[in-house]
Amino acid sequence: xxxxxxxxxxxxxKPALADEWHVECKIDHITDKKLCILQKDSFWLFRNxxxxxxxxxxxNYPGTQAILKTEYLNHIYTSNQDGIFDVPDFIIYSxxxxxxxxxxxxxxxxxxxxxxTINLNGFNKKLNEMDLMxxxxx
Numbered sequence: 001x002x003x004x005x006x007x008x009x010x011x012x013x014k015p016a017l018a019d020e021w022h023v024e025c026k027i028d029h030i031t032d033k034k035l036c037i038l039q040k041d042s043f044w045l046f047r048n049x050x051x052x053x054x055x056x057x058x059x060n061y062p063g064t065q066a067i068l069k070t071e072y073l074n075h076i077y078t079s080n081q082d083g084i085f086d087v088p089d090f091i092i093y094s095x096x097x098x099x100x101x102x103x104x105x106x107x108x109x110x111x112x113x114x115x116x117t118i119n120l121n122g123f124n125k126k127l128n129e130m131d132l133m134x135x136x137x138x
């Protein structure tokens with residue numbers, strides 16, 4: 001389910017400018033499920049009816065993990081090998097308090113590490129906006 005949701009949302013999302021957060025919500029016309037995304041640079045926060053989860057990177061090299069770090073969290077690796085983090089509340093809580101998030105992933109086909117520092121300015125406001133948009137979807 002996660003990979004189907006991920007593919008759907010990545011194609012639906014228009015990439016944000018480097019310094020902007022992009023929020024978009026849709027109802028999948030096949031499954032009738034509500035889906036939302038909050039995106040900036042190589043960081044994607046997804047919301048469905050059950051949970052939030054994070055995707056780091058795009059076109060990730062198969063079989064590699066992604067890493068994220070905030071000022072309040074040591075580095076955390078994905079538990080699987082597709083760049084997706086199931087997001088416990090403590091990760092979002094840490095992001096709300098932090099100024100930046102640092103990410104690392106390996107892009108296909110080079111296997112080179114791509115490191116990013118993403119400014120979290122405006123994250124809280126856009127997360128609240130996404131949650132309101134999600135609730136209003138019918």
